[in-house]
Amino acid sequence: MRSIRAAAVGAVTMSLALAASACGGGSATGGGSNDSPKExxxxxxxxxxxxxVDKKVLQPELDKFEKQTGIKVKLEVVPWSDLLNRILTATTSGQGPDVLNIGNTWSASLQATGALMPWDDKNLDKIGGSDRFVESALGSTGVRGQDPAAVPLYSMAYALYYNKKMFAEAGVTEPPATWDELVETGRKIAGNGKWGLGAEGSNLSNNIHQVFVLGKQHGADFFTADGKPDFTSDGAVAAVKQYVDLMAKDKVIAPGNAEYAQNQSLGDFAKGKTAMVLWQTASATFRTMGMKDDEWGVAPAPVPSGAPGAGKQTNSMVAGINMAVFKNSDNIDGATEFVKFMTSEAEQKILNKAYGSIPPVKAAQSDPAFNGPATGVLRETLATSAAPLPQVPDESQFETAVGTAVKELFADAAAGRPVTTESVKAKLAKAQQQMPTK
Incomplete structure (x- = not known):
């Protein structure tokens, strides 16, 4: 593998730096296409x-692929805090891996670089065709009307996870279905070192996921129909303020959560410090953190009416991971074969079971493992009440700019500084000014 220097990316990459989970967080050394058709x-x-954990999940499957094809796969698991910068470095330098995972929200942005192999009908036919995949997952693979930049690998949705013991101790018998109920429940629990809801104020991507959903509930999309940023609409401002107010006004999120990055809120949840988290497909992570399945419950994320659906009742973004191939790979055929293997029905069952996610391959969803209480909520959400983030070329800049604005507002809330409609609008106006001009 040839190393990639982060400095090679330049200022544009720094402006896109993302500290978060896309949809759902390794070394800093880099990778490169190779000259061997067997690697x-x-x-x-x-x-x-x-x-x-990822290495333990993936390596046996990569060994299986090598045994079947004779092609060795050199694995590097990249943390979410580094992944987008690493990818952008590779698109700029031309030196990257053969195959890579991307957050599905980045598909349009990375598609615009021209560095990824388009999945036209010919390429899709090599892996069994587009009909194998769930429609909502395909909707987050690039700009509509263009050949996909990637194919779906893991599908996820946000849900409300709650600690059954903490609910029982507070006399709460049902998970909250509306935001008012969530605040009421959180206030019943908060106190004596315990908090109602966990958040990750320094996790830019998670910030975006939460305020995007709240934006839909307030009738805002953050982009106009022709793809221009629209961060200061009344709905967008109301959405961001509602989210930050869970700490600033409602006092159900601990001030220390303003500094939390990836998975720190899940750690507090697993330790019984917070009673609820809004997260995407968290069950496998809870088990890794020592929780037993009967210690937590899962319910649809709150909506204004309490009944999730489309439009203002949207309660999740279409979360997930896509798999892409670098166009300049020296082994396009082998890379395509590897994508076919990873999206096969058998591998989809193995991998999505391990991660607690939902297979975007239709045939794999028939497995009973994806029809339990937790995964059933996620499947229903993806089918009926989730919406994809804007598939526009500037989406990754949106995640950085608005995600940072939310981070700064959480910092204000944690420090006791007022969070007002005016201060929220000012932060969002600053974020909009940072977007590329056409």
Whole structure:
């Protein structure tokens, strides 16, 4: 593998730096296409509780692929805090892996670089065709009307996870279905070192996921129909303020959560410090953190009416991981074969069971493992009440700019500084000014 220097990316990459989970957080050394048709380099995203968990999940499957094809796959699991910068470095330098995982929200942005192999009908036919995949997952693979930049690998959705013991101790018998109920429940629990809801104020991508959903509930999309940023609409401002107010006004989120990054809120949840978290497909992570399945419950994320659906009742973004191939790979055929293997029905069952995610391959969803109480909620959410983030070329800049604005507002809330409609609008106006001009 040839190393990639982060400095090679330049200012544009720094402006896109993302400290978060896309959809759902390794070394800093880099990778490169190779000259051997019997070897591939693969950058996998950190899906488990830590990088070592991913290696244990993935390596047996890569060994299986090598045994079947004779092609060795050199694995590197890249933390979410590094992944986008690493990818952008590779698109700029031309030196990257053969195959890589990307957050599905980045598909359009990375598609615009021209560095990824388009999945036209010919390429899709090599892996069994587009009909194998769930439609909602395909909707987050690039700009509509263009050949996909990637194919779906893991599908996820947000849900409300709650600690059954903490609920019982507070006399709460049902998980909250509306935001008012969530605040009421959180206030019943908060006190004596315990908090109602966990958040990750320094996790830019998670910030975006939460405020995007709240934006839909307030009738805002953050982009106009022609793809221009619209961060200061009344709905967008109301959405961001509602989210930050869970700490600033409602006092159900601990001030220390303003500094939390990836998975720190899940750690507090597993230790019984917070009673609820809004997260995507968290069950496997809870198990890794020592929780038993009967210690937590899962319910749809709150919506204004209490009944999730489309439009203002949207309660999740279409979360997930896509798999892409670098166009300049020296082993396009081997890379395509590897994608076919990873999206096969058998591998989809193995991998999505391990991560607690939902297979975007239709045939794999028939497995009973994806029809339990937790996964059933996620499947229903993806089918009926989730919406994809804007598939626009500037989406990754949006995640950075608005995610940072939310981070700064959480910092204000934690410090006791007022969070007002005016201060929220000012932060979002600043974020919009940072977006590329056409």
């Amino acid at each position: 591939l380099t693969y950058w996998a995203s950190n899906q488990g509780a830590n990088v070592e």
